[in-house]
Amino acid sequence: MNSSNGNGSMSTASSSGAWNGRDQFPAGLRVLVVDDDQTCLMVFEKMLKTCLYQVTKCNKAEIALSVLREHKNEFDIVISDVHMPDMDGFELLKHINSEMDLPVILISADARKQVVMKGVTYGACDYLIKPVCIETLKNIWQHVVRKKARNTF
Amino acid sequence: MEVGQMQRRLVDYTKSLFMEGFLDAQFLQLQQLQDESNPDFVVEVVSLFFDDSEKLLNDLTMALDQPNVDFKKVDAHVHQLKGSSSSIGAQRVKNACIAFRSFCEEQNIDATLRCLQQVKQEYYLVKNKLETMLRLEQQIVAAGGSIPMIELGF
Numbered sequence: 001m002n003s004s005n006g007n008g009s010m011s012t013a014s015s016s017g018a019w020n021g022r023d024q025f026p027a028g029l030r031v032l033v034v035d036d037d038q039t040c041l042m043v044f045e046k047m048l049k050t051c052l053y054q055v056t057k058c059n060k061a062e063i064a065l066s067v068l069r070e071h072k073n074e075f076d077i078v079i080s081d082v083h084m085p086d087m088d089g090f091e092l093l094k095h096i097n098s099e100m101d102l103p104v105i106l107i108s109a110d111a112r113k114q115v116v117m118k119g120v121t122y123g124a125c126d127y128l129i130k131p132v133c134i135e136t137l138k139n140i141w142q143h144v145v146r147k148k149a150r151n152t153f
Numbered sequence: 154m155e156v157g158q159m160q161r162r163l164v165d166y167t168k169s170l171f172m173e174g175f176l177d178a179q180f181l182q183l184q185q186l187q188d189e190s191n192p193d194f195v196v197e198v199v200s201l202f203f204d205d206s207e208k209l210l211n212d213l214t215m216a217l218d219q220p221n222v223d224f225k226k227v228d229a230h231v232h233q234l235k236g237s238s239s240s241i242g243a244q245r246v247k248n249a250c251i252a253f254r255s256f257c258e259e260q261n262i263d264a265t266l267r268c269l270q271q272v273k274q275e276y277y278l279v280k281n282k283l284e285t286m287l288r289l290e291q292q293i294v295a296a297g298g299s300i301p302m303i304e305l306g307f
Contacts, residue, residue, distance in 0.1 A: 039202045039237040046186045046194060083232055109236035131179040131239040134186070 026141035027052035030074060034064045034092065035081040035107070040130065044079070044107075047134045061087035065095055072100060076144045082108035082115065090122055097123045101151065103143040107132060156298035163289045167303050170286065175279050180242030181303070199283055202241050206276055209234045213269055217262070227265065228257040234272070245275045 031053045035041045041057050048055040056075070058064040061084055068075060078096060082089035093104050106119040109130040119127040125143040128136060154162075170176045187194040209230050216227045235250035253268035290300050 037205065037233055037237050037240075039198060039205050040240045042198050042201055043183065043186075043240045046191065046198075047182075050186055081236075083229065085229075109232060109239055130236050131182075131242070133179070133182055 024052075026144075029053040029141050029144065030056075030076045031079060031140075032056045032058060032064060032068065032075050032077075033079045034058045034061055034084075034089075036060065036084040037081070040081065044132070044137075047132070047137050050134060051138050053137075060084070061089070061092040065092060068096065068100065068102070075102060077140060078102055078104045079140070080104060080106055082106050082110060082119065090118060093119070093122050093124055101147070103147045105140060105143065156293060156296050159289065159293045159296065160298060160301050163286070163293060164301050164303060166289060167286055170282055171303075174244050175282050177242045177244040179239065183241060184303070196287055198241055199287065202237055202243070203280060205237050206234060206246075206280075209237075210269075210273055210276065213272075217266055217269055222260075222262060222265075224257050224260045224265075228254060231257060231272075243276075243279045246272065246279055249275045 029051075031048050033041065033044045033048065033055060034057075035044065036059050038059065041059060045055050045057050056067070058067065061080065064078070064080070065087070068078070078092075080089040080092050089106050089108070093106065096102055096104050103125040104123070105126045105128060106124040107128045107130060108115065111129045116127045125147070126140075171180075183195050183198060213227060213230050213234075216223060216230065231250050231253045235247055235254070238244075238246035238250065249268065249272040253265065253272055256264040256268055293300060
């Protein structure tokens, strides 16, 4: 999946199909990562790939949202930066929560309690403080399973 | 200079960057992410960081040069620089950004101008150090050697 326009871009690291088989789980977890900072985006992509996830990266929330709308069942989890120009992480989170059933993790260098609180109350399943280390990303599959389990009962 | 000597020099130099606080554990994470499928990962990320930071520093300089400073805008730029510097482990730049943000909140123009100077200084220092380190690595690889892994007791 590849698309780009003048103002923003996104790209997928691999083009293999849907996440297959519980044996390899969580390998193949389909992650959409959104951050307007290209340095951070590059580091996240590499870390997520190292976790054997299938990574799509995006530098604009609006593009991320339209991708999610067009490819509704092709992602397992969204990781988004909070402070971005135009649409920020909170708005993206609100849209995702109202339109689809995807866990969203917010990430920011902003560790202020009121901002973290906002993330949690808006429905982020986690709020991570930058810099994020790979060990944390290795555990994000729990949010996917937890949400699926909640929906089943 | 033979490869062993170059490798020792690189190890000592890299260690000093950690000891002096220019780099923190996050940089080690980046080095550990580098592998045969992505042998230039660290160079690429660091280069991106340099590009981004220089733009941000220019934006900051312009923003603080206005007759009516928009501190929200200044804060947004500093926040971004804090995020990217912390993502590559540029500790002193990150710390300079933290101080900068608190003065933005106070809307203190003199203090924020001083902070800008401080951030610029830290940025150019770490840029210089990283370029030196990466050059040493290149020389080792060109001479047929491998980059030694740094063991640090964190």
